[in-house]
Amino acid sequence: MKTTERRPSTGSGHGGDAGKRRKGARTSSGTSTGSRTRTSTSTATTTKNKGPGTRGPLPREAREILDVLRRSKAPVLSSNGRLDGDALGSELALAMLLERLGVRARVVNDGPVPSSLRFLPGIERAATFPDGLAEPADLLVTVDCGARELLFGVAEKLRDVPIANVDHHVGNSGYGRWNWIEPRAAAVGEMVYGLVEACGVVPDAAMATNLYVSLVTDTGRFSFSNTTERTHEIAARLLRAGVKPDLVSREVYRSRTPGQLTLLGRTIASLAIHAGGRIAAARLTQAMCRECGAAPWDTQEFVDVPKSVRGAEVGLLFRELGDGSIKVSLRSEGGVDVDALARRFGGGGHVRASGCTLPPPIEEAERRVVAAAEESLAAAGKSLTSPPVIH
Ligand SMILES: [Mn+2]
Numbered sequence: 001m002k003t004t005e006r007r008p009s010t011g012s013g014h015g016g017d018a019g020k021r022r023k024g025a026r027t028s029s030g031t032s033t034g035s036r037t038r039t040s041t042s043t044a045t046t047t048k049n050k051g052p053g054t055r056g057p058l059p060r061e062a063r064e065i066l067d068v069l070r071r072s073k074a075p076v077l078s079s080n081g082r083l084d085g086d087a088l089g090s091e092l093a094l095a096m097l098l099e100r101l102g103v104r105a106r107v108v109n110d111g112p113v114p115s116s117l118r119f120l121p122g123i124e125r126a127a128t129f130p131d132g133l134a135e136p137a138d139l140l141v142t143v144d145c146g147a148r149e150l151l152f153g154v155a156e157k158l159r160d161v162p163i164a165n166v167d168h169h170v171g172n173s174g175y176g177r178w179n180w181i182e183p184r185a186a187a188v189g190e191m192v193y194g195l196v197e198a199c200g201v202v203p204d205a206a207m208a209t210n211l212y213v214s215l216v217t218d219t220g221r222f223s224f225s226n227t228t229e230r231t232h233e234i235a236a237r238l239l240r241a242g243v244k245p246d247l248v249s250r251e252v253y254r255s256r257t258p259g260q261l262t263l264l265g266r267t268i269a270s271l272a273i274h275a276g277g278r279i280a281a282a283r284l285t286q287a288m289c290r291e292c293g294a295a296p297w298d299t300q301e302f303v304d305v306p307k308s309v310r311g312a313e314v315g316l317l318f319r320e321l322g323d324g325s326i327k328v329s330l331r332s333e334g335g336v337d338v339d340a341l342a343r344r345f346g347g348g349g350h351v352r353a354s355g356c357t358l359p360p361p362i363e364e365a366e367r368r369v370v371a372a373a374e375e376s377l378a379a380a381g382k383s384l385t386s387p388p389v390i391h
Pocket of ligand 1: 086187188
């Protein structure tokens with residue numbers, strides 16, 4: 001597996017902040033030995049942006065999975081219980097594709113549907129575990145799920161059902177009987193789009209909207225480094241199929257309550273700058289949530305606060321969880337390896353995006369992680385007092 005040119009991708013979002021596609025995903029896992037997940041040869045052997053979404057033959061793994069899907073009588077589609085736009089959008093679009101092929105699929109997840117995604121066409125068919133599993137299943141199709149245990153109850157309940165694993169996380173363990181892993185895909189929605197095209201199906205507006213939400217959320221509104229020409233090409237075709245980008249944007253990004261925005265404002269106000277401007281840290285406490293009558297809806301939007309400080313090479317979000325522990329989200333905009341940094345505290349993730357959890361109080365957690373980040377900067381020869389050069 002080549003480690004250059006790899007699209008950012010992450011492991012599961014569980015325990016780390018790895019649920020977001022970020023720049024510079026950890027690549028070392030691709031060279032480990034043992035039961036490595038195969039990536040499709042079409043993407044592993046070319047540096048061009050070929051792959052699902054461009055016309056052309058599907059990789060062998062994808063064709064196998066398509067065959068398995070077509071033959072299945074009672075497939076269940078599922079994803080990481082921490083549902084996001086890619087997970088749900090890909091599931092619903094795949095369910096719609098299967099319907100067009102004459103296969104009735106169920107969608108079952110062990111996690112709630114975020115309020116910002118309740119507008120997705122067909123969302124009423126997404127059941128929440130343990131609903132939806134009364135009837136037997138003959139195939140479990142997982143999308144956007146880096147590890148089997150992230151299926152939570154669904155994995156337990158369907159433990160004897162063969163798995164077809166469709167994912168773009170570079171750290172995917174290949175837990176399926178069939179595995180189609182495309183680390184270069186910006187979103188699993190790109191992969192599902194490849195299946196749609198290979199089947200000669202023209203997406204309707206409902207299917208296209210689900211796929212578009214998958215792309216727009218996993219690329220940070222087409223802004224992360226995983227955004228490719230192909231992402232935009234697919235998006236263009238989805239618009240042609242009837243997607244209303246303004247409606248999607250309003251539902252996903254412009255539907256905050258005043259309390260939620262106040263909470264974001266409080267987080268911005270908490271910003272602290274360290275190491276001459278190279279480290280930015282923000283806080284999100286339970287008291288702030290109580291006072292604003294809101295809960296964080298998407299960690300990403302809060303991590304963007306310290307990450308947006310010009311010149312900051314390390315962005316840190318300290319979030320007090322309900323049990324009092326402190327969840328730290330680490331982002332690197334420079335040369336600091338925040339995977340290594342998070343590992344010092346029992347966490348991990350990727351070179352540019354990682355997470356770890358520390359005991360309370362939040363002040364002590366912040367002091368320890370900032371000190372470790374300063375050590376990393378010093379080790380990289382960076383000054384901790386003079387401001388970074390800003391052009
Ligand atoms: Mn994804």
